[in-house]
Amino acid sequence: MNFNRASEKLQILADAAKYDVSCASSGGNRKNTNKGLGDSKANGICHSFTEDGRCVSLLKILLTNHCIYDCAFCVSRKSNDIQRAAFTVEEVVELTINFYRRNYIEGLFLSSGIFKNADYTMERLLRIVKKLRLEERFNGYIHLKTIPGASEELIQEAGLYADRMSINLEMPTEAGLKTVAPEKSHEDVKKPLHFVNQHIQAYNSDRKLILSTPKFVPAGQSTQMVVGATPESDLEIMATADQFYKAYNLKRVYYSGYVPIRQDSLLPSIGTPPPMIRENRLYQTDWLMRFYGFRVNEILDDTHPNLDPEIDPKLSWALRNLHLFPIDINTADYQLILRVPGIGVGSAKKIVAARQFGKLRTYQLQNLGIAYNRAKYFVRCADSPFASKDWQASQIRHFILSSSQNKRQSPQQLTLF
Numbered sequence: 124m125n126f127n128r129a130s131e132k133l134q135i136l137a138d139a140a141k142y143d144v145s146c147a148s149s150g151g152n153r154k155n156t157n158k159g160l161g162d163s164k165a166n167g168i169c170h171s172f173t174e175d176g177r178c179v180s181l182l183k184i185l186l187t188n189h190c191i192y193d194c195a196f197c198v199s200r201k202s203n204d205i206q207r208a209a210f211t212v213e214e215v216v217e218l219t220i221n222f223y224r225r226n227y228i229e230g231l232f233l234s235s236g237i238f239k240n241a242d243y244t245m246e247r248l249l250r251i252v253k254k255l256r257l258e259e260r261f262n263g264y265i266h267l268k269t270i271p272g273a274s275e276e277l278i279q280e281a282g283l284y285a286d287r288m289s290i291n292l293e294m295p296t297e298a299g300l301k302t303v304a305p306e307k308s309h310e311d312v313k314k315p316l317h318f319v320n321q322h323i324q325a326y327n328s329d330r331k332l333i334l335s336t337p338k339f340v341p342a343g344q345s346t347q348m349v350v351g352a353t354p355e356s357d358l359e360i361m362a363t364a365d366q367f368y369k370a371y372n373l374k375r376v377y378y379s380g381y382v383p384i385r386q387d388s389l390l391p392s393i394g395t396p397p398p399m400i401r402e403n404r405l406y407q408t409d410w411l412m413r414f415y416g417f418r419v420n421e422i423l424d425d426t427h428p429n430l431d432p433e434i435d436p437k438l439s440w441a442l443r444n445l446h447l448f449p450i451d452i453n454t455a456d457y458q459l460i461l462r463v464p465g466i467g468v469g470s471a472k473k474i475v476a477a478r479q480f481g482k483l484r485t486y487q488l489q490n491l492g493i494a495y496n497r498a499k500y501f502v503r504c505a506d507s508p509f510a511s512k513d514w515q516a517s518q519i520r521h522f523i524l525s526s527s528q529n530k531r532q533s534p535q536q537l538t539l540f
């Protein structure tokens with residue numbers, strides 16, 4: 124390999140890949156067998172992200188930043204006057220193996236612009252993962268981007284070698300996508316997501332009967348939406364996420380705040396800060412849906428189509444539903460305890476376990492590690508005064524906001540990771 128040229132390509136193609144945040148590596152389980160090289164675990168793989176979205180534990184690159192399409196929001200679009208490069212199949216394999224041996228990375232995140240057509244590109248991606256697994260016996264983690272429009276045969280074969288596959292939805296609604304990428308459609312994404320999901324289910328059921336059935340995309344599928352480039356509300360974004368989680372059994376939906384890269388009347392102007400707080404609130408909402416049993420329309424609806432940037436979505440929901448509170452921490456259902464601001468899944472479980480041994484008092488609740496200063500407006504303990512104060516939602520909001528601002532002195536931009 125020509126080292127100088129490869130390092131130049133690496134600079135171009137790793138930089139172009141940084142806008143894709145959907146590369147968390149958790150979820151993969153691939154055991155080292157037959158003296159292969161390395162393995163990957165469902166947890167323990169470091170997937171730290173830099174602030175600009177780069178995942179530092181995976182070799183995160185594009186095969187090429189050439190593209191036949193001209194999506195307005197994308198740095199690789201064909202009309203953008205940038206330096207172009209493309210790796211060969213051998214170069215990607217060699218870089219991955221060399222970085223892995225040096226312990227720089229735990230795996231590969233491989234995406235691509237579209238060279239000639241979807242199949243031509245997908246076929247190269249397939250050759251890379253096949254070579255890594257079969258010739259180099261690489262057992263590290265591989266996250267592969269599926270190229271929309273590629274033939275099912277190529278996608279199916281790639282699924283036998285990748286741990287995770289993903290396809291970006293790009294804009295949260297079809298209308299938004301059509302505005303900035305008229306040549307693309309959500310249908311191009313739905314078809315392969317459906318195909319891969321069906322195969323994941325089929326391979327999983329076969330494995331229950333025939334142990335030697337190979338693994339197919341064992342870490343599941345994910346997608347990414349760009350947020351803030353087109354004018355969708357948070358309700359529209361989360362409704363789309365909910366629909367995709369349900370229809371295609373996705374492991375994750377990633378929300379990527381749009382970073383303005385060009386002056387275009389269709390897009391926010393250069394200099395507009397990326398919507399980091401909004402992105403953070405969307406992740407919190409996503410978390411509430413996946414782990415706390417919230418439905419989208421409980422958090423967002425036509426009267427509240429956007430998340431409150433000042434307070435997290437769980438607190439916002441609780442303040443709009445004060446008639447449900449305060450709950451008696453000694454008798455309330457686990458699901459209701461989960462809905463108290465300041466109480467997470469771990470502390471809710473501890474509360475339910477601890478109250479079997481006697482009625483919980485305020486100090487015990489504090490000892491269980493909940494954020495009591497936030498939760499105290501929504502719960503009653505064994506020693507709570509009989510008549511609780513009749514605070515209005517606006518007062519509670521004010522108390523909580525001022526106590527958190529006192530801690531930080533001044534409001535700050537939240538960091539995403």
Ligand code: SF4
Pocket residue numbers: 190191192193194197198199200201235236237304
């Ligand atoms: S098809 Fe993908 S890589 Fe090509 S311009 Fe559109 S978003 Fe960018």
